[in-house]
Amino acid sequence: MRRAQRTELLYALMFIAPFLLYLLIFHGFAFARAVYFSLTDKGLFNTPHFVGLRNYAYLIQDDRFLLALQHSIAYTLVVTVIQTFLALALAAVLNQRLKGITFFRTVYYVPSILSSAAVTVIAIWFFQKTGFLNNLLAWVSAYAPILLTLGGLFILAQGVQVGWERSRGLPVAPTDPALATVSLLVALVLTWVLSATGLVTARPMTEPTLAWLSETNSFLGIPIPLWAIMMLNIFTTIPTLMLIFLAGLQDVPKSIYEAAAIDGANPIQQFFRITVPMLRPVTFLVVTLSLIGTLQMYDQVALMGNAASLDSIIVLAYFVYNNVFNSNVPGNVGIASAAALVLALLTFAIVGLQRLLGISEKSY
Amino acid sequence: MATQTISPKRTLDERFLARQRWARAGWVYGTMLALAVLFIGPFYVAFLGSLKDNPLEYPFRYTFPQIMPHNWAEAWRLGELGAGNPWLGGFKPGAQVPFEVSYFVPEGTEPVSPSVTVPTRRAGAGIGAVLEEVQASQYAKVSPVAEAGRSPAVLDGQQGQIVRYRFTITYPGTGPTAPRLPLDVEAPLSQRFYSATLDPNRLERRGRVASWDSATPGFFGYTFRNYVRVFNEARNPNTGQSLFLRWIFNSFVVSLSAVLINLVFASLAGYALARMYLPGKNLIFGAIILLLAVPAQVTFISNYLVLRDLNLLGMIWGLVIWIGIDMARVFLMKQFFENIPREIEEAALIDGANPLVTFFRVILPMATPALGALTILTFQGVWNEFFKAQVVLAAQQDSYTLPLGLSFFRNAYGQVGDWGLMLASAFLSMIPVVILFVVFQRYFVEGVSTSALKG
Numbered sequence: 001m002r003r004a005q006r007t008e009l010l011y012a013l014m015f016i017a018p019f020l021l022y023l024l025i026f027h028g029f030a031f032a033r034a035v036y037f038s039l040t041d042k043g044l045f046n047t048p049h050f051v052g053l054r055n056y057a058y059l060i061q062d063d064r065f066l067l068a069l070q071h072s073i074a075y076t077l078v079v080t081v082i083q084t085f086l087a088l089a090l091a092a093v094l095n096q097r098l099k100g101i102t103f104f105r106t107v108y109y110v111p112s113i114l115s116s117a118a119v120t121v122i123a124i125w126f127f128q129k130t131g132f133l134n135n136l137l138a139w140v141s142a143y144a145p146i147l148l149t150l151g152g153l154f155i156l157a158q159g160v161q162v163g164w165e166r167s168r169g170l171p172v173a174p175t176d177p178a179l180a181t182v183s184l185l186v187a188l189v190l191t192w193v194l195s196a197t198g199l200v201t202a203r204p205m206t207e208p209t210l211a212w213l214s215e216t217n218s219f220l221g222i223p224i225p226l227w228a229i230m231m232l233n234i235f236t237t238i239p240t241l242m243l244i245f246l247a248g249l250q251d252v253p254k255s256i257y258e259a260a261a262i263d264g265a266n267p268i269q270q271f272f273r274i275t276v277p278m279l280r281p282v283t284f285l286v287v288t289l290s291l292i293g294t295l296q297m298y299d300q301v302a303l304m305g306n307a308a309s310l311d312s313i314i315v316l317a318y319f320v321y322n323n324v325f326n327s328n329v330p331g332n333v334g335i336a337s338a339a340a341l342v343l344a345l346l347t348f349a350i351v352g353l354q355r356l357l358g359i360s361e362k363s364y
Numbered sequence: 365m366a367t368q369t370i371s372p373k374r375t376l377d378e379r380f381l382a383r384q385r386w387a388r389a390g391w392v393y394g395t396m397l398a399l400a401v402l403f404i405g406p407f408y409v410a411f412l413g414s415l416k417d418n419p420l421e422y423p424f425r426y427t428f429p430q431i432m433p434h435n436w437a438e439a440w441r442l443g444e445l446g447a448g449n450p451w452l453g454g455f456k457p458g459a460q461v462p463f464e465v466s467y468f469v470p471e472g473t474e475p476v477s478p479s480v481t482v483p484t485r486r487a488g489a490g491i492g493a494v495l496e497e498v499q500a501s502q503y504a505k506v507s508p509v510a511e512a513g514r515s516p517a518v519l520d521g522q523q524g525q526i527v528r529y530r531f532t533i534t535y536p537g538t539g540p541t542a543p544r545l546p547l548d549v550e551a552p553l554s555q556r557f558y559s560a561t562l563d564p565n566r567l568e569r570r571g572r573v574a575s576w577d578s579a580t581p582g583f584f585g586y587t588f589r590n591y592v593r594v595f596n597e598a599r600n601p602n603t604g605q606s607l608f609l610r611w612i613f614n615s616f617v618v619s620l621s622a623v624l625i626n627l628v629f630a631s632l633a634g635y636a637l638a639r640m641y642l643p644g645k646n647l648i649f650g651a652i653i654l655l656l657a658v659p660a661q662v663t664f665i666s667n668y669l670v671l672r673d674l675n676l677l678g679m680i681w682g683l684v685i686w687i688g689i690d691m692a693r694v695f696l697m698k699q700f701f702e703n704i705p706r707e708i709e710e711a712a713l714i715d716g717a718n719p720l721v722t723f724f725r726v727i728l729p730m731a732t733p734a735l736g737a738l739t740i741l742t743f744q745g746v747w748n749e750f751f752k753a754q755v756v757l758a759a760q761q762d763s764y765t766l767p768l769g770l771s772f773f774r775n776a777y778g779q780v781g782d783w784g785l786m787l788a789s790a791f792l793s794m795i796p797v798v799i800l801f802v803v804f805q806r807y808f809v810e811g812v813s814t815s816a817l818k819g
């Protein structure tokens with residue numbers, strides 16, 4: 001080895017040594033030790049004894065673990081599906097060259113930069129029995145007659161206009177924006193007249209009944225408090241995913257849309273026939289990020305504390321923590337490690353699937 | 365086909381399309397505005413809630429005493445009168461505070477002067493309840509209540525009159541300064557509270573009793589009362605030090621230390637991986653890719669034990685060490701260094717400078733944009749870190765960072781439903797990141813879209 005090369009190697013080692021040391025201790029060693037602990041009866045203070053796969057066998061029979069696993073999987077699937085779809089739809093709407101669009105994108109990004117702790121505290125207030133969400137729902141249901149009138153009149157006016165234009169031989173789409181503006185104005189005026197004359201009136205606001213977080217019922221097999229956390233997660237993650245989609249949309253040539261428009265494809269057809277297929281690689285990335293992120297969700301559950309009953313919101317990540325620090329049998333490190341490895345395995349499966357399908361940056 | 369039928373009417377067609385473009389832009393802006401309301405609205409209403417005396421009131425009011433400008437002016441003036449402090453108010457010796465209340469008296473009843481008391485109130489709910497504070501009730505003297513005028517009025521369809529009463533609260537002699545001057549004004553059964561110099565914090569017993577947390581609040585003490593309480597009510601029982609101030613300090617120390625560590629070591633490691641002769645680079649990459657996918661829930665047990673062996677549990681330095689050097693930041697720096705021209709460092713090396721000098725004198729100054737992004741992303745990430753902080757610091761209240769402090773507040777005040785304080789603390793904890801975001805939004809937004817696509 002040349003002297004110069006040896007010096008460079010020496011310096012390179014010096015440069016990277018702190019990082020390698022950190023990586024080895026806090027990630028490599030920690031990972032290996034978790035695998036080892038999962039095969040022992042390690043508690044917080046004892047010396048571990050090898051017990052084979054007993055911890056895993058215990059987990060399969062532990063009701064709470066199965067509940068956590070079930071919640072985690074349901075949570076991951078529901079949140080990923082909903083937020084991916086909504087983020088894509090929003091990105092498609094926002095993919096316009098308009099003045100001020102950067103301002104709006106910045107504004108939408110705000111919920112995702114804030115700490116999960118602060119956002120969760122606000123969310124718990126939001127979901128209280130007399131919190132803002134129930135206020136909003138009560139308001140909407142009280143004003144439902146007026147809102148429904150408005151919607152109905154809008155559709156009616158739009159239908160009449162589109163029919164009229166078509167009878168004149170103009171090929172307008174049912175979603176024609178210019179006509180929709182007129183329809184909206186007409187509907188607003190008519191609704192105002194109807195409510196001013198007292199023909200359509202709001203109902204009195206009702207007292208709230210649904211206490212989201214202390215509810216013990218389930219909806220579609222998922223406890224209502226967990227639905228509340230799902231809503232929170234979707235709300236804070238959509239902006240990030242939307243920005244990734246927007247970055248992907250920049251690469252879809254505008255000419256494709258123009259060609260489709262000339263061929264008479266309406267915006268909805270354009271969305272499903274052009275946007276969705278062209279964005280497949282980005283969608284795949286978003287889904288992977290989303291699956292991993294939701295699978296490891298911890299903060300929101302931990303911050304809920306006693307606002308919701310543990311069995312209604314427990315997920316894998318919290319199960320692990322709970323077994324080390326909060327359990328009745330304190331410091332069940334062996335079982336916690338085994339559960340954590342189940343979580344890791346699920347994560348690896350998702351990452352592996354992504355690599356296996358060979359979706360990488362080269363695809364687009 | 366369709367285009368053929370209308371092609372003769374060329375000008376009409378053009379106008380039709382132009383109109384359509386305008387209308388579409390209008391709908392898009394409308395949608396964007398609606399979405400902005402959707403994403404920001406919850407924070408706006410929660411902020412309103414954080415100013416209220418009762419954030420859980422039903423139905424939710426969008427206007428309430430704390431956001432009325434006339435109350436701001438009065439709170440300022442009263443704070444000045446009570447303690448010479450228009451911001452935070454108080455009650456100090458020599459103070460003379462004139463106060464006026466008015467009651468609606470229905471027809472046929474003779475007005476009776478309300479009784480005015482300065483009650484003794486505890487500092488607050490939750491952990492604040494154990495605090496001893498100077499009570500204004502021990503020093504305040506209330507002058508006799510005098511009638512100041514009557515005017516006929518109709519209230520809720522009921523005939524009657526509005527009667528105004530005046531009294532003065534004084535602090536004769538000497539004594540300590542009280543942080544606030546609680547006030548209760550109670551009228552006989554038939555009379556209803558109508559108005560006062562300063563809108564009361566609570567109305568009880570069907571509007572007969574009006575109650576103020578402080579009659580001399582000052583501007584912050586009235587409008588941002590919950591925010592002031594966050595600092596004042598949660599204190600270390602032994603030292604009397606404000607816990608929230610301490611947590612802010614801890615959060616800054618942890619975040620800035622992590623930024624500094626990542627600035628130096630992540631860029632050093634990134635440079636070594638990008639440019640230097642180092643066998644086994646691929647092995648390191650492989651390890652990073654694998655370990656990046658390992659959830660923190662797997663590694664935290666061992667890390668907790670390591671920090672325990674080092675006696676670093678409950679200390680913010682333990683948290684700083686665990687947060688350490690972020691693998692994603694090393695990647696960021698590596699990618700940046702791969703894109704700078706080789707000639708520059710070669711020139712420096714030929715000049716005889718050793719790699720360390722070259723790195724700090726030549727390479728690092730060129731990396732300012734990447735270092736900027738690294739600083740901001742690291743600060744934001746660490747400022748918001750909850751899980752690691754909980755594992756390391758849970759046992760030591762004085763060492764909490766803000767997210768952990770919020771969780772502590774949630775448990776301490778959630779029982780008594782003191783949402784004003786909890787919401788206020790949540791908003792206070794957001795301020796640094798929001799400022800950072802407003803100033804450096806480019807880094808955040810671009811960071812997300814590009815790093816995610818490259819990942």
